[in-house]
Structures are given as structure tokens and as C-alpha cells.
Amino acid sequence: MRVLGIESSCDETAVAVYDEARGLLSHRLHSQVAMHQAYGGVVPELASRDHVRRLLPLVREALAEARSDRTSIDGIAYTAGPGLIGALLVGEGFAAALGKAWDKPALGIHHLEGHLLAPLLEPKPPAFPFLALLVSGGHTQLVDVAALGRYRIIGETLDDAAGEAFDKTAKLLGLPYPGGAALASLAESGRSGEFIFPRPMLDRPGLDFSFSGLKTAALVALRGRELNDSVRADVARGFEEAVVETLAEKCRRALTQTGHQRLVVAGGVGANRRLRERLAAVARGLNAELYFPRTEFCTDNGAMIALAGCMRLAAGMRAGFGINARANWELGAIGD
Ligand code: KG4
Numbered sequence: 001m002r003v004l005g006i007e008s009s010c011d012e013t014a015v016a017v018y019d020e021a022r023g024l025l026s027h028r029l030h031s032q033v034a035m036h037q038a039y040g041g042v043v044p045e046l047a048s049r050d051h052v053r054r055l056l057p058l059v060r061e062a063l064a065e066a067r068s069d070r071t072s073i074d075g076i077a078y079t080a081g082p083g084l085i086g087a088l089l090v091g092e093g094f095a096a097a098l099g100k101a102w103d104k105p106a107l108g109i110h111h112l113e114g115h116l117l118a119p120l121l122e123p124k125p126p127a128f129p130f131l132a133l134l135v136s137g138g139h140t141q142l143v144d145v146a147a148l149g150r151y152r153i154i155g156e157t158l159d160d161a162a163g164e165a166f167d168k169t170a171k172l173l174g175l176p177y178p179g180g181a182a183l184a185s186l187a188e189s190g191r192s193g194e195f196i197f198p199r200p201m202l203d204r205p206g207l208d209f210s211f212s213g214l215k216t217a218a219l220v221a222l223r224g225r226e227l228n229d230s231v232r233a234d235v236a237r238g239f240e241e242a243v244v245e246t247l248a249e250k251c252r253r254a255l256t257q258t259g260h261q262r263l264v265v266a267g268g269v270g271a272n273r274r275l276r277e278r279l280a281a282v283a284r285g286l287n288a289e290l291y292f293p294r295t296e297f298c299t300d301n302g303a304m305i306a307l308a309g310c311m312r313l314a315a316g317m318r319a320g321f322g323i324n325a326r327a328n329w330e331l332g333a334i335g336d
């Protein structure tokens with residue numbers, strides 16, 4: 001079983017070929033970050049148009065590197081949602097057309113299923129079942145993963161996603177979009193304890209998150225101060241510690257509550273070094289194992305979509321055939 005995967009839900013065009021027996025054969029990615037930077041965020045129409053431009057050359061490159069052609073590909077997996085609807089439709093239209101031309105199934109994949117399966121691309125993959133912390137620019141969820149396609153959301157953000165909070169706070173600190181990684185590197189030189197921000201929702205039971213108050217706390221902390229490099233670094237450090245501490249404590253509670261022995265962290269914020277260190281400590285304390293994808297597969301990529309498609313096709317799952325693109329899509333409702 002060999003699958004071509006296509007990701008185009010937001011501002012990355014990404015393509016990969018995954019083989020059930022041999023693993024990942026190739027992956028290619030074009031980031032639109034430079035194009036959107038002038039606007040301080042993703043411009044949906046520009047994103048769609050750029051996906052149209054990039055997709056075909058990337059598919060050609062990925063197929064060539066994987067030494068694959070239409071005869072060796074068994075299916076085409078693409079991100080069907082959630083995401084920017086125009087961007088999703090470009091990927092879906094492309095995949096559906098290629099599927100028709102090649103007489104191969106085109107399979108719509110849930111973007112977050114892709115993220116939470118991404119650690120399975122690594123040499124030491126987690127076995128099912130596991131607890132997943134999904135932390136991306138658009139989502140923050142704790143997912144009880146029983147098996148492929150069987151996902152139960154046990155906690156999620158009530159407002160901003162963790163990545164969104166990173167990006168908005170980064171903007172306050174004068175960092176270019178998307179600011180998550182830049183804020184994290186600024187925080188490296190910041191001093192711990194100079195700014196102490198609230199740990200939202202830790203004072204009450206439950207597994208939900210709320211991050212919108214944190215950027216306001218950062219704004220209030222900065223008000224009336226001279227924004228020199230050391231203040232900016234200290235605020236970045238305080239903000240990062242508040243987010244990481246909150247995520248880690250909720251993971252500890254969720255592991256205890258579910259009894260899972262494996263914790264998977266995925267999505268763009270999963271690339272954060274301090275978060276990984278804290279989660280490793282939480283897992284150690286509970287005799288659990290921590291799994292995460294390599295940094296480039298934390299953020300959006302085609303490999304996770306190719307892998308999810310390959311696993312679904314190999315398991316004989318039929319959900320996702322037909323035209324599927326949707327901007328909003330509950331992970332708990334994807335079926336098999
Ligand atoms: O998963 P992803 O690539 O896209 C979505 O599906 O949303 O996640 C992107 C998010 C952005 O908010 C970005 O700022 C954040 O992940 N991010 C980070 C780091 N690297 C990326 N946040 C904190 N620390 C990082 N090192």
C-alpha cells in the first residue's frame with residue numbers, strides 16, 4: 001500500500017509519499033509565510049492561489065524522489081478540513097481530479113487526525129491506545145485515542161488556541177508573523193520569575209483550557225514600560241512558562257484520569273522545547289512514555305496526511321471518499 005498525501009489547509013503546501021512497508025519515501029513543502037508576513041497574518045485568497053501554483057510541481061518532485069508513478073500509488077489522501085475553505089478546495093479538487101485520472105481512490109483526511117498520527121512517522125512509534133495533546137495554531141485539545149479513527153475529545157480550549165496565544169503575544173512583542181517559534185527563542189534569554197502570568201483554569205477541576213486572557217495579561221504587563229530587549233525577553237519567558245505549565249498540568253490530570261501509559265504531543269506548538277521538557281517530566285512522574293514527531297512534522301506537513309491515508313486505506317476504512325472539504329469539522333465525528 002502506497003499513498004500520495006496532500007496538505008493545503010492553511011499556509012503550507014505540502015506533499016509526501018508514504019509506503020506501508022517502507023515508511024516515508026519523500027516529502028516536500030512550500031511555506032507561504034514570507035508572502036503573508038506583510039499582512040501580519042494569513043490572507044485566505046492569496047493562500048488558495050498560491051496552493052494552485054505550488055501543488056503540481058511539488059507532487060512531481062515528491063513522486064520523483066519516491067521513484068513512484070501512477071502505477072505504484074494506491075490512493076491519494078488530502079486534507080479535507082478543518083481549515084480555510086478555499087485552500088482546502090484546491091487540495092480536494094486536485095486530489096479528486098488525480099484520483100479520477102489515475103483511477104485511484106481520493107481520500108479526505110481530518111487535519112487533526114494527521115497531526116495526532118504524526119509521531120507514528122518516527123522510528124519508535126507509540127502503540128494505541130494513547131492520550132494526545134494537540135496544540136496547533138487553530139486547536140488545543142486533549143484527545144483520548146482508542147484506535148485509528150476512534151477519538152474522544154476530553155478537553156479543549158474555550159477561546160484562543162495555544163498557538164494563537166503565542167502568535168498574538170508575539171505580535172505584541174513586535175515579532176513577525178507567525179510568532180510562536182520566534183517568541184520561544186526570545187524567551188531563551190528571558191529571566192524566569194520577572195513576569196508571572198496567570199495559569200488559566202488550573203484553579204478548577206476539568207481538562208479545558210482558556211488562553212485569551214494571557215495575551216491581555218501580557219499587554220497589561222507591557223503597558224507604560226519601555227519595550228527594551230530585556231523586558232521583551234522577560235515577558236516572552238513569563239508567557240511561555242504560563243502556557244507550558246498549564247498544558248503540562250492538564251496533561252498530568254488527563255493521564256491520571258484516563259490511565260493511559262502513553263502521551264503523544266503533536267501540532268505546531270509541540271515543537272516548543274520547554275513544553276517537551278515539561279511533558280517529559282510529567283510522563284516520567286506517572287511512569288508513562290512521551291512521544292512526539294520531529295520538529296518539521298509538528299507543524300503542517302504532507303507526511304502526516306499520507307500516513308493517515310495509508311493507515312485508513314490499509315484498514316479498509318471507507319469514510320472520506322467523495323467530496324468532503326469543510327471549514328469546520330469535529331474530530332470526534334469523523335467515523336471510519
Ligand atoms: O500545526 P500548525 O503548523 O498549524 C495549524 O494547524 O494551526 O501550528 C502552527 C502554530 C503557530 O501558532 C505557531 O506559532 C506555533 O504553532 N509554533 C510554536 C512553535 N513553533 C510553531 N509555538 C511555540 N513554540 C514553538 N517553537
Ligand code: ZN
Pocket residue numbers: 111115136137267268299300
Ligand atoms: Zn496543523
